Amino acid sequence: MENKKELVVSAIENGTVIDHIPTQSVYQVIRILGLEKYKDEVLIGNYLNSQKLEKKGIIKIKNKHFTKEEISKIALVAPFATIINIENYKVVDKFQAELPDHIENFIRCANPKCITNSEAVPTKFDVVDHENLKLRCHYCEKFTTMETMKFTE
DSSP states (O other): OOOHHHHOOOOSSEEEEEEEEEEGHHHHHHHHTTGGGOOSSSEEHHHHHHTTTTTEEEEEEOOOOHHHHHHHHHHHHHHHHHEEETTTTEEEEEEEEEOOSEEESSSSOOOOOSSGTTSSSSOOOEEETTTTEEEEEEOOOOOOOOOOEEEEO
C-alpha cells in the first residue's frame, strides 16, 4: 500500500495568486510588494515541484489585486511569474508578469554619483535588455543589473 501525504492549501475567494516564482525570489517578491505588512491572509509556498521551473514558489494574497507598477516590480525579480486574479473562487484573469520598457520611481540607480542619489529626483530607467535584466539610468546612463539592483524604500 502506498502512503501519500498531501498538504492542501485552501482556495481564496478573492485576491491574487502569484505562481511560478523562482525559489530564490519568493521573499524578495514579498518584500518589494510590502506583503510582510499586509493585514489579510498571505499564503507562501516555496520549493514546490514544477514542470515549468523544476522547483517554484507561489504566493496567494487574499483580497488584494496589484497595480501595473506592482506587477512590474514582480517582473523584475520573477520574470516568468504568472499572475492569477481570483473573484468568487474563479479565475477571472491570468497572465505572465511582463517587464515594461521604462521603469520609474522604485529602483535606485547603482551609480552613487547619480543625481537621483543626492537630490529628490525620481529615478527613471530604460530596460535595454529584457532577457538578462539590464536597465539604463535616464540621467547618468549607467547600467543597473540584477546583481546591482536595489529597490527604493
